[in-house]
Amino acid sequence: MTDPVGQSSRERYRAQVRAEIKQHAWEQIAAAGVPALSLNAIAKQVGMSGPALYRYFASRDDLITALIRDAYRSLADTVRAAFDSGTDLLGLAGVIREWARDDPQRYFLIYGTPVPGYHAPDDITAISFEVMAVLLEACGAPPADTRTTPFDAHLRDHRTWAFDHPAPAPTLHRALSFWTRLHGVLSLELAGHFTGMEFDPELLIAEELDTLPHGDRGLDPADRVSG
């Protein structure tokens, strides 16, 4: 009773119910945030009794961890797919922003308030590195004549974390700036801190990315020496 994918029908059913549980979990989170996520409430929505959930998730924390993993997976896949189909940095920012605005609470589940003492399992941090890997590829090699800034020099001595994806310091720098600038705008926007200010965050992002360090836009590298 196994199909081409090697799944028994029981396994297929399990996966299906698991997915359904997670979807209702997402809906609850979107509606009232993670703290309000209740196993009993989910069970009711799925149409089974509370204890039945324990056939699918070992505990509430286990469910949340699965949601976090899926969120990272979704983001990593989205970014990877966009990059592989030729999207540039600005485009990637747009894709990430779209992903985040699509479900702000999913974004915040990853990048929002951390739970003191919680440490994500290794497989999840591995997925988060996938995102960074795409960014490093997208940032590409810097122009040969790029003068290095103090932070570049610092990065040259502190980049063992990127050994899986060896990149010159200016590329790391560029990726980090992209990453932090985008999150700066995005997290403030999604958290509502721009409320009342009627400017368009998208334009701010565009310009922030237009002036990334070591870009081909902006100024001549020679002018970028400074102190």
Add this chain to the structure above:
Amino acid sequence: MTDPVGQSSRERYRAQVRAEIKQHAWEQIAAAGVPALSLNAIAKQVGMSGPALYRYFASRDDLITALIRDAYRSLADTVRAAFDSGTDLLGLAGVIREWARDDPQRYFLIYGTPVPGYHAPDDITAISFEVMAVLLEACGAPPADTRTTPFDAHLRDHRTWAFDHPAPAPTLHRALSFWTRLHGVLSLELAGHFTGMEFDPELLIAEELDTLPHGDRGLDPADRVSG
């Protein structure tokens, strides 16, 4: 039975107990995050019964709102004091970062995951504008010959929110870049997303602020035209 400040001793006592309650609340939040904040647990720490807290706060939400207000107040005062004593933008960033690292959960109470549907009372948003006001002052007037970027042009048409503190578009732009870049690094740092990357966030911030738009550092304005 009133003192020079016009507080009766009862009022003084009330203020004192309120402060004590809030302090224990902060300790709980620092230890396990807002969701774990429990009125009964606080009461126990303060040394009184649960219901007694209701003499000081109308509800759990009321207490949390007070904490949020205090957090904003503390940040606004800190930033204002630093600026008034001559601190420049980089210094302000340092002060804000210090403030945040001092109690990350306090930072995240303001800038972290928003609670769907929650809207802060007006007096709190007013305090948040105080912070922005200081930034606008600190960003000062741009050099006269500054070419305007597309985002500057956009801001010229969308800055009614800053009418209380009239500032030219390039100044708004500069303040927004400062604000978003700082938060980008800070929120990722405090949430632990730099774990495993051994670079120093302070250096990244320094360089991000060194290349703010319309600055006197970096390049000649003429080179900043670009498209």
Add this chain to the structure above:
DNA sequence: TGTACATCAGTGAACGCGCGTTCACTGATGTAC
């Protein structure tokens, strides 16, 4: 200065609730001969 009264901080019992989780059990589904 002393007495009568009002204010109000704090208590203890109680309410109702929903939570996560366990357990023993039923019944359907798939597996092996």
Add this chain to the structure above:
DNA sequence: TGTACATCAGTGAACGCGCGTTCACTGATGTAC
């Protein structure tokens, strides 16, 4: 193809818990004459 057995999804009752909040009441503190 049919039967015997193993697997496992799902149930219902129950546990223990701590939560926020209300209520009637006590006793101390401050106020007014």
